[in-house]
Amino acid sequence: xxxxxxxxxxxxxxxxxxxxxxxxxxxxxxxxxxxxxxxxxxxxxxxxxxxxxxxxxxxxxxxxxxxxxxxxxxxxxxxxxxxxxxxxxxxxxxxxxxxxxxxxxxxxxxxxxxxxxxxxxxxxxxxxxxxxxxxxxxxxxxxxxxxxxxxxxxxxxxxxxxxxxxxxxxxxxxxxxxxxxxxxxxxxxxxxxxxxxxxxxxxxxxxxxxxxxxxxxxxxxxxxxxxxxxxxxxxxxxxxxxxxxxxxxxxxxxxxxxxxxxxxxxxxxxxxxxxxxxxxxxxxxxxxxxxxxxxxxx
Amino acid sequence: xxxxxxxxxxxxxxxxxxxxxxxxxxxxxxxxxxxxxxxxxxxxxxxxxxxxxxxxxxxxxxxxxxxxxxxxxxxxxxxxxxxxxxxxxxxxxxxxxxxxxxxxxxxxxxxxxxxxxxxxxxxxxxxxxxxxxxxxxxxxxxxxxxxxxxxxxxxxxxxxxxxxxxxxxxxxxxxxxxxxxxxxxxxxxxxxxxxxxxxxxxxxxxxxxxxxxxxxxxxxxxxxxxxxxxxxxxxxxxxxxxxxxxxxxxxxxxxxxxxxx
Numbered sequence: 001x002x003x004x005x006x007x008x009x010x011x012x013x014x015x016x017x018x019x020x021x022x023x024x025x026x027x028x029x030x031x032x033x034x035x036x037x038x039x040x041x042x043x044x045x046x047x048x049x050x051x052x053x054x055x056x057x058x059x060x061x062x063x064x065x066x067x068x069x070x071x072x073x074x075x076x077x078x079x080x081x082x083x084x085x086x087x088x089x090x091x092x093x094x095x096x097x098x099x100x101x102x103x104x105x106x107x108x109x110x111x112x113x114x115x116x117x118x119x120x121x122x123x124x125x126x127x128x129x130x131x132x133x134x135x136x137x138x139x140x141x142x143x144x145x146x147x148x149x150x151x152x153x154x155x156x157x158x159x160x161x162x163x164x165x166x167x168x169x170x171x172x173x174x175x176x177x178x179x180x181x182x183x184x185x186x187x188x189x190x191x192x193x194x195x196x197x198x199x200x201x202x203x204x205x206x207x208x209x210x211x212x213x214x215x216x217x218x219x220x221x222x223x224x225x226x227x228x229x230x231x232x233x234x235x236x237x238x239x240x241x242x243x244x245x246x247x248x249x250x251x252x253x254x255x256x257x258x259x260x261x262x263x264x265x266x267x268x269x270x271x272x273x274x275x276x277x278x279x280x281x282x283x284x285x286x287x288x289x290x291x292x293x294x295x296x297x298x
Numbered sequence: 299x300x301x302x303x304x305x306x307x308x309x310x311x312x313x314x315x316x317x318x319x320x321x322x323x324x325x326x327x328x329x330x331x332x333x334x335x336x337x338x339x340x341x342x343x344x345x346x347x348x349x350x351x352x353x354x355x356x357x358x359x360x361x362x363x364x365x366x367x368x369x370x371x372x373x374x375x376x377x378x379x380x381x382x383x384x385x386x387x388x389x390x391x392x393x394x395x396x397x398x399x400x401x402x403x404x405x406x407x408x409x410x411x412x413x414x415x416x417x418x419x420x421x422x423x424x425x426x427x428x429x430x431x432x433x434x435x436x437x438x439x440x441x442x443x444x445x446x447x448x449x450x451x452x453x454x455x456x457x458x459x460x461x462x463x464x465x466x467x468x469x470x471x472x473x474x475x476x477x478x479x480x481x482x483x484x485x486x487x488x489x490x491x492x493x494x495x496x497x498x499x500x501x502x503x504x505x506x507x508x509x510x511x512x513x514x515x516x517x518x519x520x521x522x523x524x525x526x527x528x529x530x531x532x533x534x535x536x537x538x539x540x541x542x543x544x545x546x547x548x549x550x551x552x553x554x555x556x557x558x559x
Contacts, residue, residue, distance in 0.1 A: 051407050054557040077409035087400030089309055104301040104408050143404070 002065065004029040004151050004182040005050060009059030012045050012206075019045045021206040022059065027184055027199075032177055034197030034214075035186040038292050042206040043186045044084050047155055051081060064151055077105075080144035084155035084186070086136060094124035094131075094139045101143050113146035119168055133160035145172065152176060155186045170196055190288050194218075202291055209291050221287040225256040227269055228276040237272070241265050257286070299425065302405060302418035306392065307425055314384070314426050321380050322433030328371045329441035336362050336445065353504045364446045365527035368438060368456075373521045374500065377434055378460055382492050385427055385468030390484035392419040393549070394475025397558050406558055416472070416550045423468045431461040455530045456521070462538035463520035467492050469545035476552035479559070516541060 005027035012020040020042040027033040037043050048054040050061055052072035061068040063075045088097055098117070102110050117124055120138040128136055137160045144152060152173075158166045173183050173196050187193050193200060194214050201211040212220075224247075232251040239246050244265050248255035258265055262279070269277065299307075307314070335341060341361040345352045357370040393416070396402040405415060435457040441448045467488055475484035495515040499522035502512035512518045519537040 048403075048558070053403055053406055055555070073409050073411050076407050079407070081404070081407045083400070083403055085400055088404075089305075089401065091309060100301065100305055101404075101408075104305075104410070106409075 002029050003027060003062070004031075005033075005061070005063055005184060007046075007050075007059065007061040010046065010049060010056055010061050011058040012042075012049060012054060013057040018206045020049070020056075020203075023203075023206075023208055025201060025208065025211070027182065029182050030177060030180050031198040032173055032183045032185060032196045034193035034200040035184060035203065036188065036190065036193055036200055036288065037203040038188055040205075041188075041203045043188075043203060044155055045206075046203070047081075047084075047153055047184075047186060050153065051076070051079070078149055079151045079153060080147065080149035082140045082144040082152075082154045082157050084159075086140040088128050088136060088139065090129035091127050093127050094122055094135075094142075097128070097139055098124065098142055098146065102146065105147055107147050110146065112148060113142055116142045116145060116172075119172070120165060134162060134165070137161055138165065141169065141172075145176075148179075148181070150181055152181065152183045153186075154183065156188070157185065158187075158189070158192055166192070190285055202288065204292055217287060220259065222257045222259045222290075223262070224280040224286075225258055225262070225265065226278040227254050227256070227274045228252055229254075229272055230275050231273075233272050238265065238268060241268050299421055300414070300418045302410065302415055303422040303425070306388075306419060306422040310388065310422075310426070314429055317380060317384050318430050318433045321377065321430055322437050324376065325372060325434045325437035326440065328367075329437060329444050329446060332364070332367050332441060333445045335367065338362060350501075350504045353501050355500070359524065359527075363527075364441070364448060365452075365524070367446075368441070368448075369521065369524070369526040372434065372438070373456055373460060373526050377457075378463060378496070378517065378521065381427060381430055381460055381464035382467055382489075384430055385423060385464035386471045386485060386488040386492065388423055388426060389468035389471030390475050390481045390488060392423070392472055392475070393553055394479055394484050395481035397479060398481055400559070403558055412554045413550045416476070416546070416553050419472065420469060420546055420549070423472070424465055427461040427464045427468070430464075431457045434460075452526065452529070456526050459520045459525055459530045459534060459538060462535075462542060463516050466516055466538060466541045466545060469542055469549055473545050473549035473552055476549050476556055479556065 003026050005025060007023050007025040010020060010023040011018065023046060035043055035046070045054065049056050050063055050068050052069050055069060064078055066075050068075065098110070098113050102113065116122070120141060122138045122142060123131055123135050128139070141157065144154065158169055161169060173185070176183055185193060185197060197214055199211065199213050200217060202209045229252045233254065235246045235249040235254050238244055238254060238256055241264050243258055243260040245257045246254065247257050256265065339362065345357055345359070345361055355370065355375055357374060360366040361370050393402065406412065435453045438457065439448055439450060439453040470491065471484045471488035474487045475481060478484065495517050498508050498511050499515040499517035502508040502518065502522070512522065515522060516538065519534045523534070525534060
């Protein structure tokens with residue numbers, strides 16, 4: 001599978017601050033790639049270097065097989081971009097925005113733009129200064145998607161959208177990859193990314209923490225186990241079990257977090273005659289929060 | 299004109315109409331007042347008796363002649379001032395301002411080379427300057443109906459020289475904005491250079507130390523050498539066009555390698 005995006009040692013430094021540091025990233029074509037990280041992690045700076053809005057301090061990037069800096073005009077013809085902080089022209093209405101960007105891109109057939117306007121219920125006949133953030137965001141989505149680009153780069157795309165429109169957005173993303181196109185989805189919203197993405201990269205303070213499939217991340221994510229006992233138990237007996245951490249206890253109730261196989265823990269639990277056992281599915285939230293807080297080895 | 303230039307003119311059309319209508323109306327009032335002042339010798343006495351004070355307003359020579367009246371009331375002061383408000387304002391807003399506002403990133407991710415973005419912004423600047431100038435030229439020529447001895451050439455060429463003056467400063471503000479990324483910096487630097495340029499040109503006839511510096515002033519090459527009466531020379535055109543080309547090249551170069559916010 002060819003790479004839609006590939007970076008090598010991509011870095012952006014502002015004086016002593018390393019906004020992005022030696023980023024190694026590969027996004028396969030035809031996938032939804034989730035780019036996760038807390039605010040200020042370096043997601044937007046990375047995107048800006050991919051789009052040649054900013055020049056890297058070191059390293060390089062290719063987009064759709066072309067050099068991100070040298071071939072930026074050819075790349076821009078093949079991508080759609082929704083900025084994280086979308087700013088449009090307050091006095092123009094949505095229709096004029098769509099018409100202008102279509103002309104500027106040399107797009108003659110605007111039937112898909114019309115379809116997106118209908119699907120997202122975009123208000124196109126009022127000046128943008130009169131629209132809510134969500135309605136402006138819908139116009140931004142139309143502008144990014146209307147020319148059916150090979151690669152969609154979306155920075156916090158559902159910001160301000162109501163749940164119905166978020167569903168419509170997810171449907172649009174699935175249709176996009178079904179057509180063999182690629183979606184690079186930058187977000188700090190884990191739920192959205194794990195529903196849509198095939199692969200996920202997590203970045204924190206400019207450094208890539210990990211890249212993996214959502215499936216494998218889920219396998220490695222900690223699950224929560226709550227056990228109740230007839231008699232009080234010493235929680236220390238569970239602390240020594242491989243992959244198990246005691247997260248809470250009150251005598252007859254013990255909360256545990258388990259990473260990896262649950263078998264060894266079940267053996268120890270069985271020795272203490274539990275009267276009830278509750279195991280929650282693997283929770284990516286916990287994994288990501290741990291990574292956000294502490295890094296991969298924290 | 300490309301789509302980027304068209305968009306910028308569209309979003310600024312209200313202010314452009316305001317500037318143009320206001321300046322045209324002012325010009326009409328000035329030429330319409332000429333018959334009431336053309337025989338007032340006291341005006342010329344004022345210039346003769348207090349030439350330094352008159353020079354502060356860009357006035358030199360007779361005020362009762364057509365050329366002197368137009369120069370003292372329009373070309374040497376008010377028209378360049380309004381022109382510079384328009385062009386320095388747009389020059390600073392076109393790259394640095396739109397980058398600060400966040401609208402430039404969508405333009406910069408269109409399949410358009412960055413130099414062309416600057417060229418289109420320059421085209422929008424030229425169009426705005428010419429629109430403002432057209433209103434002035436029309437009503438200056440209308441001065442013929444008010445006992446003024448105005449030729450089409452004088453109205454058009456002198457007005458065009460002021461347009462070029464504004465375009466030069468607008469392009470300079472654009473280049474400064476592209477280099478620094480700051481709209482305020484671009485406006486402040488552009489305005490300061492323009493103010494110094496104006497003072498050098500207007501005071502040069504009465505302050506000997508400034509006489510040699512006048513060649514550094516774009517005002518001198520536009521309206522400061524009595525172009526309203528004697529016409530715009532080849533040297534004037536060469537300097538005004540040359541400075542514009544250099545400022546445009548600087549803006550292109552700066553924007554080509556600049557990081558956007």
